[in-house]
Amino acid sequence: MDNLESQITWANKPGNRTAQAHTSTTVAQAVSPQAAQRWSVAQIEALFALPFNDLMFQAQTVHRQHFDANAVQRSTLLSIKTGGCPEDCAYCPQSAKYDTGVDAEKLMPLQDVLQAAQAAKDQGASRFCMGAAWRSPKDHQLEQVAKMVSEVKKLGLETCVTLGMLQARQAAALRDAGLDYYNHNLDTSPEFYGDIISTRTYQDRLDTLERVRDAGIKVCCGGIVGMGETQTNRAELIAQLDQYGRTPGIGAHQQPGSRRRHTAGQPPRA
Ligand code: SF4
Numbered sequence: 001m002d003n004l005e006s007q008i009t010w011a012n013k014p015g016n017r018t019a020q021a022h023t024s025t026t027v028a029q030a031v032s033p034q035a036a037q038r039w040s041v042a043q044i045e046a047l048f049a050l051p052f053n054d055l056m057f058q059a060q061t062v063h064r065q066h067f068d069a070n071a072v073q074r075s076t077l078l079s080i081k082t083g084g085c086p087e088d089c090a091y092c093p094q095s096a097k098y099d100t101g102v103d104a105e106k107l108m109p110l111q112d113v114l115q116a117a118q119a120a121k122d123q124g125a126s127r128f129c130m131g132a133a134w135r136s137p138k139d140h141q142l143e144q145v146a147k148m149v150s151e152v153k154k155l156g157l158e159t160c161v162t163l164g165m166l167q168a169r170q171a172a173a174l175r176d177a178g179l180d181y182y183n184h185n186l187d188t189s190p191e192f193y194g195d196i197i198s199t200r201t202y203q204d205r206l207d208t209l210e211r212v213r214d215a216g217i218k219v220c221c222g223g224i225v226g227m228g229e230t231q232t233n234r235a236e237l238i239a240q241l242d243q244y245g246r247t248p249g250i251g252a253h254q255q256p257g258s259r260r261r262h263t264a265g266q267p268p269r270a
Contacts, residue, residue, distance in 0.1 A: 044235040076120035081132035094133040129160035136165040146177035171215035182212040183220040189236035
């Protein structure tokens, strides 16, 4: 794997739609076979078994070969369309399938988004991420988001969106609007996927990732731990991210009312 980026994501409490978050910590190749060689599940499980300080030392060693050791890239996340999602992700309070106390809202007006983006920039963010609780955007919705992307770019911020599954023409439209990153998580391992989501397949996720990458947009991709998966499932997820992802993010979440309880307290991105 090229690197492993952990994310603390998504403050979406009522009255607080933005989160100054996303501290990026590269964990990385503690024991590198060959640069181009992919990691096997067994190799990843061997990493899990390392003493913590050994793992941290090796991770820091690799991190410093590729990144400024003490630099932190800051992003702010904004939920531009909250709740009412038709998907049944077991960890998510925004799913309409669960009674979580999260109401369905409409897409935020452009001016409100720009106000939040300017505030994020004033507070030190260099990237602004916009998330919508959709299975996949309709074309007229995508048009509205593309406008948000181009206007946020004009403020001098990098842009990221997470909108669910995309068609190739939609990825191209976002690229043309100036989108820098698309977030689309793998959620968990292929082997555990059916325990967490029934309304889409693993292949659906991979297909969207390919379309985003083919459009020339940078991919932000990760998964979630703490949903009842085994250590081997976690290694399988990382192996998938190694195979398909470039900057995987691992989150841990806990939401009352959703089917799965996790460990951190913020709704995930679509
Ligand atoms: S994680 Fe995303 S796709 Fe899944 S229910 Fe929540 S908002 Fe919908």
